[in-house]
Amino acid sequence: xxxxxxxxxxxxxxxxxxxxxxxxxxxxxxxxxxxxxxxxxxxxxxxxxxxxxxxxxxxxxxxxxxxxxxxxxxxxxxxxxxxxxxxxxxxxxxxxxxxxxxxxxxxxxxxxxxxxxxxxxxxxxxxxxxxxxxxxxxxxxxxxxxxxxxxxxxxxxxxxxxxxxxxxxxxxxxxxxxxxxxxxxxxxxxxxxxxxxxxxxxxxxxxxxxxxxxxxxxxxxxxxxxxxxxxxxxxxxxxxxxxxxxxxxxxxxxxxxxxxxxxxxxxxxxxxxxxxxxxxxxxxxxxxxxxxxxxxxxxxxxxxxxxxxxxxxxxxxxxxxxxxxxxxxxxxxxxxxxxxxxxxxx
Ligand SMILES: *[C@@H]1O[C@H](CO)[C@@H](O)[C@H](O)[C@H]1NC(C)=O
Ligand SMILES: *[C@@H]1O[C@H](CO)[C@@H](O)[C@H](O)[C@H]1NC(C)=O
Numbered sequence: 001x002x003x004x005x006x007x008x009x010x011x012x013x014x015x016x017x018x019x020x021x022x023x024x025x026x027x028x029x030x031x032x033x034x035x036x037x038x039x040x041x042x043x044x045x046x047x048x049x050x051x052x053x054x055x056x057x058x059x060x061x062x063x064x065x066x067x068x069x070x071x072x073x074x075x076x077x078x079x080x081x082x083x084x085x086x087x088x089x090x091x092x093x094x095x096x097x098x099x100x101x102x103x104x105x106x107x108x109x110x111x112x113x114x115x116x117x118x119x120x121x122x123x124x125x126x127x128x129x130x131x132x133x134x135x136x137x138x139x140x141x142x143x144x145x146x147x148x149x150x151x152x153x154x155x156x157x158x159x160x161x162x163x164x165x166x167x168x169x170x171x172x173x174x175x176x177x178x179x180x181x182x183x184x185x186x187x188x189x190x191x192x193x194x195x196x197x198x199x200x201x202x203x204x205x206x207x208x209x210x211x212x213x214x215x216x217x218x219x220x221x222x223x224x225x226x227x228x229x230x231x232x233x234x235x236x237x238x239x240x241x242x243x244x245x246x247x248x249x250x251x252x253x254x255x256x257x258x259x260x261x262x263x264x265x266x267x268x269x270x271x272x273x274x275x276x277x278x279x280x281x282x283x284x285x286x287x288x289x290x291x292x293x294x295x296x297x298x299x300x301x302x303x304x305x306x307x308x309x310x311x312x313x314x315x316x317x318x319x320x321x322x323x324x325x326x327x328x329x330x331x332x333x334x335x336x337x338x339x340x341x342x343x344x345x346x
Contacts, residue, residue: 019044020113021159022101023198023205027124028117035088035131036115037196037207038101039159042083044111048104049078049085055098057112063087063099084158084196086209089117125149126201131208135189136215142185143197143208151202153177155184158196158207169193186210 021039028034038049048067051074054060064074064087078085087101096118103111125148135141147153155175156162163173163184172187186193194212198205 019111020101020103022113022115023158023207024114025116025203025205026118026207027120027126027204029124029127030119030121031091033088033090034117035086035207035209036099036101036117037084037086037158037209038113039082039084039196040103040111044103045080045083049076050102050104051076051087052100052102052112053097054100057100057102057114060098060100063089082195095119123148124204124206126199126204126206128199128206128208131206133208133210135186135193135210135212137189137191137212139189139215140185140187141189141210141212142183143199143210144181144183145199145201145206146181147199147201148180149202149204152200153182154200156198156200158198162200 019041022036026034026036040049048065050065051063052060053063064071064076066076066078066085069076073090075088075090076085085101087099089099096116098114098116100112100114102113105111123146127146128144133141133143143155145153145155153175154162155168155173157168161168163175166173168186169192171190171193174185174187176183176185182199184199189212191212194210196207196209198207
């Protein structure tokens with residue numbers, strides 16, 4: 001007896017079956033998704049992990065790889081700090097199958113371990129309401145597994161131990177077995193108790209991930225809220241300061257622009273008057289003179305000046321067109337122009 005056990009142990013060591021640890025059999029209701037943890041040795045941290053579907057590993061089909069961790073039916077994530085990768089089989093209506101958790105090895109046989117997934121029409125013979133459970137440091141957490149099949153029940157940490165003497169990882173674990181459920185209460189939780197666990201019922205297992213964090217206290221929540229609102233105020237203040245800064249920046253743009261326009265208008269006015277004077281002087285002469293050349297250059301630059309050629313009043317209306325370009329100054333200028341306009345008309 002002890003000989004055969006020793007033989008089994010040696011066989012296990014030779015085949016490297018301990019390279020990956022996972023659950024062996026899980027059943028879920030059709031249409032629900034299930035996450036399965038695969039624990040690997042730390043030396044494989046940098047390797048590619050994948051899930052392969054098929055009875056024989058040699059002929060299995062890739063389901064998902066950590067290269068591209070998401071597709072229609074599966075997703076995979078590798079928690080390198082815990083040496084566990086997690087494969088999720090999404091709301092599938094697929095038939096039950098064998099799957100392989102595997103680690104890619106260059107120039108060698110990939111390390112792998114299989115599990116069997118089956119689907120049930122109704123609730124599975126072993127299920128939990130949520131695979132993700134959160135507990136708080138120093139407190140107790142109770143996890144309930146619902147079971148239907150006969151056979152032993154157990155609560156285990158993946159890759160570690162099942163309940164022994166009411167303890168797992170040094171913390172107290174109490175089970176409360178009822179007719180169709182059993183509850184596991186873990187007391188005095190520590191951050192180190194975070195991880196993958198599983199319920200056992202007969203040959204079925206159901207993985208559960210426990211996250212242990214600090215409970216957010218009421219005071220700290222209020223403080224956080226206050227800080228947040230303060231932050232929002234700060235942001236508003238920031239925004240205002242930015243606006244205040246933007247305004248002078250805008251002004252510094254508008255002022256030269258308006259000055260430029262003013263200069264252009266004054267130049268146009270002066271040139272136009274010179275031209276009119278010249279026209280009056282030469283009374284229709286078509287001879288090109290120096291002054292006229294200068295004028296035509298300017299009118300070329302400013303096409304608003306084009307209609308000017310016939311009448312003086314038109315010049316001022318072209319000034320009015322520029323009105324929307326400026327702020328207060330432009331308006332002030334407009335007033336002045338209107339004023340001079342009147343003067344001119346008189
Ligand atoms: C397992 O994978 C699922 C889907 O990718 C993800 O939502 C979940 O958080 C993972 N769980 C852990 C413990 O990494
Ligand atoms: C947590 O569990 C311990 C041991 O089982 C128990 O003595 C204690 O009262 C529990 N605390 C709470 C808050 O339920």
